[in-house]
Amino acid sequence: xxxxxxxxxxxxxxxxxxxxxxxxxxxxxxxxxxxxxxxxxxxxxxxxxxxxxxxxxxxxxxxxxxxxxxxxxxxxxxxxxxxxxxxxxxxxxxxxxxxxxxxxxxxxxxxxxxxxxxxxxxxxxxxxxxxxxxxxxxxxxxxxxxxxxxxxxxxxxxxxxxxxxxxxxxxxxxxxxxxxxxxxxxxxxxxxxxxxxxxxxxxxxxxxxxxxxxxxxxxxxxxxxxxxxxxxxxxxxxxxxxxxxxxxxxxxxxxxxxxxxxxxxxxxxxxxxxxxxxxxxxxxxxxxxxxxxxxxxxxxxxxxxxxxxxxxxxxxxxxxxxxxxxxxxxxxxxxxxxxxxxxxxxxxxxxxxxxxxxxxxxxxxxxxxxxxxxxxxxxxxxxxxxxxxxxxxxxxxxxxxxxxxxxxxxxxxxxxxxxxxxxxxxxxxxxxxxxxxxxxxxxxxxxxxxxxxxxxxxxxxxxxxxxxxxxxxxxxxxxxxxxxxxxxxxxxxxxxxxxxxxxxxxxxxxxxxxxxxxxxxxxxxxxxxxxxxxxxxxxxxxxxxxxxxxxxxxxxxxxxxxxxxxxxxxxxxxxxxxxxxxxxxxxxxxxxxxxxxxxxxxxxxxxxxxxxxxxxxxxxxxxxxxxxxxxxxxxxxxxxxxxxxxxxxxxxxxxxxxxxxxxxxxxx
Amino acid sequence: xxxxxxxxxxxxxxxxxxxxxxxxxxxxxxxxxxxxxxxxxxxxxxxxxxxxxxxxxxxxxxxxxxxxxxxxxxxxxxxxxxxxxxxxxxxxxxxxxxxxxxxxxxxxxxxxxxxxxxxxxxxxxxxxxxxxxxxxxxxxxxxxxxxxxxxxxxxxx
Numbered sequence: 133x134x135x136x137x138x139x140x141x142x143x144x145x146x147x148x149x150x151x152x153x154x155x156x157x158x159x160x161x162x163x164x165x166x167x168x169x170x171x172x173x174x175x176x177x178x179x180x181x182x183x184x185x186x187x188x189x190x191x192x193x194x195x196x197x198x199x200x201x202x203x204x205x206x207x208x209x210x211x212x213x214x215x216x217x218x219x220x221x222x223x224x225x226x227x228x229x230x231x232x233x234x235x236x237x238x239x240x241x242x243x244x245x246x247x248x249x250x251x252x253x254x255x256x257x258x259x260x261x262x263x264x265x266x267x268x269x270x271x272x273x274x275x276x277x278x279x280x281x282x283x284x285x286x287x288x289x290x291x292x293x294x295x296x297x298x299x300x301x302x303x304x305x306x307x308x309x310x311x312x313x314x315x316x317x318x319x320x321x322x323x324x325x326x327x328x329x330x331x332x333x334x335x336x337x338x339x340x341x342x343x344x345x346x347x348x349x350x351x352x353x354x355x356x357x358x359x360x361x362x363x364x365x366x367x368x369x370x371x372x373x374x375x376x377x378x379x380x381x382x383x384x385x386x387x388x389x390x391x392x393x394x395x396x397x398x399x400x401x402x403x404x405x406x407x408x409x410x411x412x413x414x415x416x417x418x419x420x421x422x423x424x425x426x427x428x429x430x431x432x433x434x435x436x437x438x439x440x441x442x443x444x445x446x447x448x449x450x451x452x453x454x455x456x457x458x459x460x461x462x463x464x465x466x467x468x469x470x471x472x473x474x475x476x477x478x479x480x481x482x483x484x485x486x487x488x489x490x491x492x493x494x495x496x497x498x499x500x501x502x503x504x505x506x507x508x509x510x511x512x513x514x515x516x517x518x519x520x521x522x523x524x525x526x527x528x529x530x531x532x533x534x535x536x537x538x539x540x541x542x543x544x545x546x547x548x549x550x551x552x553x554x555x556x557x558x559x560x561x562x563x564x565x566x567x568x569x570x571x572x573x574x575x576x577x578x579x580x581x582x583x584x585x586x587x588x589x590x591x592x593x594x595x596x597x598x599x600x601x602x603x604x605x606x607x608x609x610x611x612x613x614x615x616x617x618x619x620x621x622x623x624x625x626x627x628x629x630x631x632x633x634x635x636x637x638x639x640x641x642x643x644x645x646x647x648x649x650x651x652x653x654x655x656x657x658x659x660x661x662x663x664x665x666x667x668x669x670x671x672x673x674x675x676x677x678x679x680x681x682x683x684x685x686x687x688x689x690x691x692x693x694x695x696x697x698x699x700x701x702x703x704x705x706x707x708x709x710x711x712x713x714x715x716x717x718x719x720x721x722x723x724x725x726x727x728x729x730x731x732x733x734x735x736x737x738x739x740x741x742x743x744x745x746x747x748x749x750x751x752x753x754x755x756x757x758x759x760x761x762x763x764x765x766x767x768x769x770x771x772x773x774x775x776x777x778x779x780x781x782x783x784x785x786x787x788x789x790x791x792x793x794x795x796x797x798x799x800x
Numbered sequence: 801x802x803x804x805x806x807x808x809x810x811x812x813x814x815x816x817x818x819x820x821x822x823x824x825x826x827x828x829x830x831x832x833x834x835x836x837x838x839x840x841x842x843x844x845x846x847x848x849x850x851x852x853x854x855x856x857x858x859x860x861x862x863x864x865x866x867x868x869x870x871x872x873x874x875x876x877x878x879x880x881x882x883x884x885x886x887x888x889x890x891x892x893x894x895x896x897x898x899x900x901x902x903x904x905x906x907x908x909x910x911x912x913x914x915x916x917x918x919x920x921x922x923x924x925x926x927x928x929x930x931x932x933x934x935x936x937x938x939x940x941x942x943x944x945x946x947x948x949x950x951x952x953x954x955x956x957x
Contacts, residue, residue: 774930
């Protein structure tokens with residue numbers, strides 16, 4: 133819908149300056165888009181997890197992948213509980229609230245290690261898929277070329293990273309749209325491949341993968357000399373699970389996109405979690421089983437970096453048709469793996485923003501892009517580190533896969549432990565809890581989440597001993613990042629107050645008239661809510677609650693300045709206005725509803741309210757109750773509505789919300 | 801949704817209820833004069849309680865607009881809306897907003913019953929809409945209550 137035409141007041145010459153506050157954080161996405169962002173990482177592991185796990189634990193890998201993907205439902209439940217408690221949540225916020233700042237910084241340092249690796253492991257793997265397809269296609273196309281897969285995959289990964297770097301600078305609405313399209317295409321590809329491969333397995337006779345583990349040369353790490361590990365079933369299973377855990381990559385991003393999820397938030401979060409689980413479980417588990425069942429052992433070893441490509445080439449059918457199927461798988465694979473780069477940038481950006489809001493990273497990182505309103509400096513940092521990793525790995529997916537999962541697993545451990553602690557520390561009613569809670573008299577023991585924690589801790593300790601590359605590189609990276617965060621935090625404390633750090637960074641768009649706000653208005657109904665200060669927020673909460681989906685809520689603040697009629701000069705927001713609009717954004721974010729924040733300078737706030745309401749075509753004006761009383765407020769608005777809206781017969785509803793819960797509405 | 805058409809402003813006035821006040825110097829004095837005249841013409845009884853209520857309302861949120869119109873009013877125990885118009889050729893400063901000059905004062909009282917409040921608000925809106933600066937100038941130039949009333953009637957059409 134095109135913006136509404138300006139009302140009568142906007143035509144006048146009384147307005148000299150208007151400030152519209154813009155920030156990308158007020159854009160909300162659907163549960164499907166949020167799920168798609170997570171799936172670009174989680175489901176993309178289907179393209180490499182089987183190959184990496186099989187190199188470590190042999191042909192029984194699909195059973196372990198099945199177990200890990202089933203366990204991802206438990207982790208999704210943990211994330212839903214955590215996010216329902218903290219809109220700007222995730223590992224850092226939850227751990228900090230439960231166990232303090234030091235452990236929060238440590239866990240987030242570990243998590244950053246995986247975010248930095250997710251982009252490279254996915255994009256390099258995508259490059260390997262494309263290189264494999266090209267090398268197979270050249271002879272068919274009678275082209276005498278052969279490209280080096282490692283070199284090609286590095287170049288491919290750099291190009292993909294650069295593309296999603298640009299997308300993220302432009303904002304989540306743009307990048308989540310791409311993620312959604314990728315997931316839709318992956319769904320089509322998955323359905324075709326699974327149906328075809330399933331038919332092939334059925335006609336050739338189903339042979340399930342063996343249960344017995346066959347450890348690769350590096351699979352046992354520092355436990356290599358201990359033969360009991362191989363003979364002890366429980367220990368062997370733990371090692372096997374540890375090598376398959378990278379199949380769960382991307383879940384933290386669910387917590388990071390939660391703040392950008394539209395209303396009703398929790399319901400949408402649960403929908404997104406179920407969507408993510410079903411999609412990733414079916415795609416990753418079934419393809420890993422079919423790969424072992426269909427691809428002959430002597431052929432599969434050549435496809436370990438490109439296993440779904442190998443699966444496409446092993447189904448029943450003529451060679452050229454299979455080649456076309458492989459091309460389809462590779463194109464989709466390259467897209468979803470590239471999409472995982474996007475997920476990692478979004479997730480890391482979210483995590484680092486939580487740190488910056490908390491005063492741990494320099495405030496400089498939170499400055500918004502002047503055009504797109506995104507935290508571009510954080511995005512530059514994340515992408516810069518990913519580019520360095522891509523160059524250092526030189527196209528070796530196995531190396532990246534081996535290093536991977538350290539941070540993810542330990543951040544899961546800290547997150548789950550923290551939620552267990554919070555069950556005892558903070559007994560306020562939860563919107564949602566991980567099931568299996570045993571009640572005995574006044575006590576409630578969180579059995580379900582405690583069991584999840586024990587599984588995670590056991591696997592994490594096992595991985596610490598068996599995945600040498602992950603442990604060494606992960607520990608080093610975590611320590612380095614932790615020290616950077618510590619140093620940065622103490623440096624910031626000397627320079628700023630924590631109050632400053634908690635304020636939102638807001639882009640200001642200045643304009644000589646009220647038409648500046650019109651492009652931000654998209655819905656047919658418009659409500660203007662006038663806020664005096666941060667004590668008026670109850671009114672906003674109620675108005676957001678009552679807001680229908682087809683309504684734009686214009687959050688208006690008039691800065692008092694004597695000696696002016698309407699308008700003045702605003703170069704930046706004062707501390708009071710920053711505090712007010714930071715709270716506005718947090719409330720809108722918590723509700724998942726878009727608001728249009730704006731401010732004008734005036735010596736008569738009623739005048740400014742009426743003029744703005746007329747300019748935006750508001751059919752409702754929500755006011756806070758002033759000392760002079762609601763009757764006088766409505767009378768003043770009626771006078772101004774008449775004086776400014778000459779000739780207009782449109783009515784306007786004036787609404788007041790009282791703390792008692794009473795809602796008063798009058799039509800003028 | 802369009803507003804239900806409020807009662808005609810011209811129908812609420814008579815020639816007796818339009819006053820030219822060339823010597824007006826003080827807002828409260830003008831209010832006093834208008835209240836007394838209104839009470840007398842509309843047979844509202846003792847003007848003192850009306851004046852007290854109007855002045856009490858004046859202490860709250862401003863009733864003056866930068867169009868040059870002032871709208872003193874009160875919700876009191878009266879059977880129906882009663883209005884009076886004062887026209888001030890030389891203008892007088894608003895005590896609360898000295899940068900504003902009052903050229904016309906439309907004073908009214910309306911019933912305090914809750915169901916009459918919507919009508920009260922519609923009257924405020926209608927009067928504020930009608931009395932724009934150019935129209936106030938025409939009323940001041942008219943020079944007589946009869947001509948002023950005729951102008952209001954024409955403008956409302």
